Amino acid sequence: MTKRAALKRAIAAPDLLVAPGAYDGLTARLVEQAGFQAVYMTGAGTAAAHGFPDYGLVTAGEMVANAGRMADCTTIPLIADADTGYGNELNVTRTVRDFERAGVAAIHIEDQVAPKRCGHLDGKQVIARDDFAGKIHAAVQARRDPDFVIIARTDARAVADLDEAVARANAALAAGADMVFVEAIPDLAELALVPLRVNGPCLLNVVPGGKTPHVDAAAAQAMGYAMAICPGVLLMAVLAAADDALAGLKATGLPVAAPMAPAVAEIFRRFGAGEWDALRRSYASGAAA
Numbered sequence: 001m002t003k004r005a006a007l008k009r010a011i012a013a014p015d016l017l018v019a020p021g022a023y024d025g026l027t028a029r030l031v032e033q034a035g036f037q038a039v040y041m042t043g044a045g046t047a048a049a050h051g052f053p054d055y056g057l058v059t060a061g062e063m064v065a066n067a068g069r070m071a072d073c074t075t076i077p078l079i080a081d082a083d084t085g086y087g088n089e090l091n092v093t094r095t096v097r098d099f100e101r102a103g104v105a106a107i108h109i110e111d112q113v114a115p116k117r118c119g120h121l122d123g124k125q126v127i128a129r130d131d132f133a134g135k136i137h138a139a140v141q142a143r144r145d146p147d148f149v150i151i152a153r154t155d156a157r158a159v160a161d162l163d164e165a166v167a168r169a170n171a172a173l174a175a176g177a178d179m180v181f182v183e184a185i186p187d188l189a190e191l192a193l194v195p196l197r198v199n200g201p202c203l204l205n206v207v208p209g210g211k212t213p214h215v216d217a218a219a220a221q222a223m224g225y226a227m228a229i230c231p232g233v234l235l236m237a238v239l240a241a242a243d244d245a246l247a248g249l250k251a252t253g254l255p256v257a258a259p260m261a262p263a264v265a266e267i268f269r270r271f272g273a274g275e276w277d278a279l280r281r282s283y284a285s286g287a288a289a
Contacts, residue, residue, distance in 0.1 A: 003075075003076065003077040003103075004106075004145060004147035005147050007077035007079070007106055007147075008147055008149060008178075010037050010038060010077075010227075011149070011226050011227055012226075015221065016217050016220055016221040016225060016226070016227070016228055017226065017227040018217060018227075018228050019036065019037075019039055019227065019230070020034075020036055020039065020040065020229075020230045020234065021039075021231035021234060022040065022041060022042070022070060022234055023042055023045030023048065023234070024049055024066065025069050025072075025271075027234045028070040028073060028074050028078070029073055029270070029271060030234065031076070032074045032075065036076065037076060038076055038105070038227075039070070039074060039076055039079070040078075040229040040230070041070055041079065041080040041081060042229075043063070043231075044232070044235070045232070045234070045235045046063060048235060049066075050062060055117050056114060056115030059086075060082075060091075060095055061098075063080070063081070063083070064095075064098045064102050067080040067099060067103075067104050068102035068104075071102060071103035071104050071105075077105035077106065078103070078104050079104075079105060079106040079107070079108070079229065080099055080106070081107070081108060082095055082096075082099060082107040082108060082109050083110065084109065084111075084114050084116050084135075085109045085135055085138075086114075087114070088135075089134055089135060089138035090138075092109065092135050092138045092139050092142065093138055093139075093141070093142040094142075095107075095109075095142075096143050096150075097143075097144070100143055100144060100148050106148070106149030106150070106178075107139075107149075107150065108152070108153045108203070109135060109136065109150070109152060109153065110153035110154065110183070111127050111132035111135075111153070111156065112126055113125040113127055122158075124158055124159060126154070129164075129167065129168050129171055132152075132154070132168055132172065133171040133172060133175045136150065136175040136176065136177050137175040139176075140175065140176030140177070150176065150177050150179075151177065151181050152169065152177035152179070152181065153180070153182075153203075154169055154181070155183045157182060157183065157185055157186070158183070158211070162190050162193065165182050165194075166198060169198045169202075173198070173200040177200070178200070178201070179203055179226065180201070180202055180203065181202075181203040181205065184205075184212060186211055186212075188213050188215065191204075191212070191223065194223075195223055195224030195225055196224065201227070202226060203225070203227045203228070203229065204225040205229055206229065206230045207231060207232055208236075209232075
C-alpha cells in the first residue's frame, strides 16, 4: 500500500488519527520511531527552522524542498502545510504538482490573503469565498494521483463567524477537497459543532497556548474529528531543551557528561547508520573480489 493510500485509510478509520508536527528530517524520523501513523510538516516549525516567524516568509520552493526531505527519510505518510498555495489558481496548480512529486501524501491550502500569518495570531485577512473554492478546485484538478489528499483550510472564523467558516468548508468540499480544516475555533461548543455542520472529514489543529481550547483525543474523536495535528509538540520541546542545554553550557564552560545520554554511535543508528554501513560493506566486498 502506498503512503497516500495508507493515509486515506487512516482518515476513514473510526479512530482519531494523530499526526505530530515535525520540521526537518530528524524530527520526522523521531515521529515515526515513536510509532505514529503519520507526520505533519508544520509551516510554523519550518519557518522557525529557516530563522523566520510564521509570517509567510518561507517560499514555496523552500517548503517543498523541506517536505521532500522529510518524506524521503520516513516510511509513514507526510501531511504538509502549503500555506495559501503561493498565488492564484496557476500557482496552486504548480504547488500541488511540486508537493506530489516530492512524495508528500497530503497538503492543506488556506484562504488567507498573502502574505499569510500563523492561524493563532491576530490580524489575519481572508480572500473571497468563491476565490477560495476556485483555488481548491484548481488543486484537485492538478493532482495526478487520486490518493493525494487535498485539505482545505479556512481561517474565516477569526475574521467573520462560524457560519462563514462552515460555509467556506462546505464550498471547498463541493469543489473536491477531501478534508477540511477550520482553524482557530475559540471554544468547545463551536469545536463540537464543526464536524456536525461540515459535510466531510474534519481536521483539528491542537496548539497549546493558541486560540483552540484544550481538548483530549477521546473528546475530539467523540466530536467527530477524523484527524488531529499537533504542530508545536516537538518545536516547543526542542526550544525548551535547547535553552536548558545552552544555559548549562554557559554555566560550566564545556559540556558535562549526562548519565543517560546516548552514545554517539547510538544516535547515528537511529538515523540509518546500519543501512549505510551495510551498503559500504557490500561495495567494499565487491571491490575486494
